[in-house]
Amino acid sequence: MALRPEHEMHQRRKGRNTGVAVLLVSFVVLILALTVVKVTDGAFELPRIETADQ
Amino acid sequence: MSDASLQSWENDAQLGDYFALLKPRVMSLVVFTAAIGLLAAPGSLHVVEAFAAILFIAIGAGASGALNMWWDADIDGVMRRTARRPIPAGTVTPDEALYLGLFLSVMSVTMLTLTTNWVAGGMLAFTIFFYAVVYSMWLKRSTPQNIVIGGAAGAFPPVIGWAAVTGTMPLEAWAMFALIFFWTPPHFWALALFMKSDYDDAGVPMLTVTHGRRATRVQILGYTLLLAVLAVGTAFTGIGGPLYLATALILNGLFCIGAWRIWRRDEAQAEADEYHTEKRFFRLSLIYLFAHFLVIGGEIALGGWATWL
Numbered sequence: 001m002a003l004r005p006e007h008e009m010h011q012r013r014k015g016r017n018t019g020v021a022v023l024l025v026s027f028v029v030l031i032l033a034l035t036v037v038k039v040t041d042g043a044f045e046l047p048r049i050e051t052a053d054q
Numbered sequence: 055m056s057d058a059s060l061q062s063w064e065n066d067a068q069l070g071d072y073f074a075l076l077k078p079r080v081m082s083l084v085v086f087t088a089a090i091g092l093l094a095a096p097g098s099l100h101v102v103e104a105f106a107a108i109l110f111i112a113i114g115a116g117a118s119g120a121l122n123m124w125w126d127a128d129i130d131g132v133m134r135r136t137a138r139r140p141i142p143a144g145t146v147t148p149d150e151a152l153y154l155g156l157f158l159s160v161m162s163v164t165m166l167t168l169t170t171n172w173v174a175g176g177m178l179a180f181t182i183f184f185y186a187v188v189y190s191m192w193l194k195r196s197t198p199q200n201i202v203i204g205g206a207a208g209a210f211p212p213v214i215g216w217a218a219v220t221g222t223m224p225l226e227a228w229a230m231f232a233l234i235f236f237w238t239p240p241h242f243w244a245l246a247l248f249m250k251s252d253y254d255d256a257g258v259p260m261l262t263v264t265h266g267r268r269a270t271r272v273q274i275l276g277y278t279l280l281l282a283v284l285a286v287g288t289a290f291t292g293i294g295g296p297l298y299l300a301t302a303l304i305l306n307g308l309f310c311i312g313a314w315r316i317w318r319r320d321e322a323q324a325e326a327d328e329y330h331t332e333k334r335f336f337r338l339s340l341i342y343l344f345a346h347f348l349v350i351g352g353e354i355a356l357g358g359w360a361t362w363l
Contacts, residue, residue, distance in 0.1 A: 012066055019069035030106060034169060037100045 071145040072154060075123055076116025084115040084211045090347045091215025091230055093354050094293045099170070099219055106169045107218040111211055114162035114178045118207070120155035121186035124148050126194075129256035155186070170218040177217055181210040195257065198264040205238025212347075229288040233346055236281035240274045240313060241339040247271075247316070248329035248336070271317045274335075278313035282306040285346060293350050295358035301349045305342050312338055 088111045092104055099107065123130065123141055131142035140146035159182050167175025185207035194200045212230035217223050246262045247270060253260040262270045285306050289299035312335040319331060 009066070012068070016067070016069050030102075030109075033102045034106055037102045041100060 065145055067140065067145045067150070071140045072150075074140050075120040075146060075151050075154060076113075076158075077119035077122075078116075080119060080208070081112045081116050083208070085112050086344075087230070087234065087347055088112070088211040088215035090351050091212030091227060092218055093215075094212075094226065094230075094350055095216040095219035096292075097219050103169055104218075107166060107174070108215070110162045110166040110169065111178060111214050111218075113158055114166065114182055115211065117155050117158035117162055118182040118185040120151050120158065121182070122190045124151040124155060125186070125190045127151075129195075129258060132256040133252050135251065159186075166214075166218070171221040173221045173223065174214050174218040177210060177214045177223070181207060181214065184210070195259070198259045198261040200259065201242045201261070202235075202239050205235050205242075208238060209234035224292075226291050226293045229284070229291050229293065230347075230350070232284045233281075233288065234343065236277055236284060237339065237343050239277040240281070240309075241336065241343075243270050243274050244316065244332050244336040244339065247324070248332045267321055271319070275313045275317040278309055282310050292358070293353060295353035295356060296362055297356060298346075298349045298353050298358075301345055305338075305345055308338060309335075309342055 085108055088108050092099070092107060098104075123139055126136075127139075127141040127148050130136035130139050136142065141148055141151055159179075163175050163179045163182070166178050185204070189200070189204045189207055193203045197203070209231045212234070213223055213227045216227035216230075243261060246260055247267060251260065254263050261273060286299070286302045288294055289302055312331070315331045316335055324332060
């Protein structure tokens with residue numbers, strides 16, 4: 001049995017790899033969203049040492 | 055190309071096989087109870103934080119499921135109910151399950167801690183440790199009270215959900231823990247009574263086998279009575295209210311009657327009607343837990359006792 005360039009094995013693995021890619025991109029988007037929320041909700045503040053000195 | 059080499063890629067794990075390692079059905083219960091715990095807690099999280107917190111709690115639960123399947127692969131292969139799990143089926147290797155479990159454990163605990171606080175992260179880490187090590191590795195194969203221990207692991211998610219918001223674990227959070235904890239033994243032992251399982255072949259000590267069916271019926275009644283007291287008592291804590299009280303009174307009344315009927319019967323009677331009472335009790339147990347958590351959620355919207363007093 002010749003191994004065709006596009007063997008069924010490649011299709012199966014492609015499906016799995018696409019799934020992993022979708023999961024990773026979703027994770028990145030979630031981290032980005034969390035970062036935006038954390039930075040803008042007021043709980044996160046830069047140190048105020050400089051402003052206190054002025 | 056030989057059949058063996060064909061087999062090697064046809065058995066290649068798909069994403070669904072890795073997902074099956076995370077025990078999705080257990081995860082859906084975890085998502086539900088953790089979400090109620092999170093909503094019931096005073097204070098609030100941003101919707102993105104709340105979503106992430108529940109997701110990481112669910113992933114942590116999934117990680118402990120993968121570690122459980124790695125450890126239990128030998129007995130899973132022996133029992134009919136579990137023989138088609140990814141490791142005994144040959145789609146995922148034990149090492150893959152172990153590494154996935156460890157990776158997701160570290161990832162979920164770290165991310166939950168960063169998203170919320172260390173109390174929630176610490177409780178998630180403890181839950182994973184409890185389920186994977188204390189339950190799976192240590193007690194599951196050595197005590198017939200294994201169901202009780204395993205139930206504790208399943209009872210932590212609402213406590214973690216609560217801690218994610220407040221960073222504390224007050225009485226109300228533990229009341230939700232107690233609901234699941236004392237519900238688990240009657241739920242599973244009722245199932246064990248009518249499911250002729252092959253735990254025996256696998257060497258897992260189930261109460262029905264080690265202490266007999268009579269003792270199991272007694273234990274079901276005992277745990278159900280304890281559960282009823284705690285479940286109705288919860289009505290008078292911060293998460294209770296009139297809707298919860300009414301629901302708890304009805305469901306616990308029905309649950310106690312069911313457990314009493316199971317206790318009253320012997321095997322001859324049960325076999326005569328094909329375990330009708332036990333099956334009905336098991337179905338009720340599913341509605342029981344779902345309804346209790348649903349009305350805890352409902353009381354959040356209605357304002358609990360404060361609206362009425």
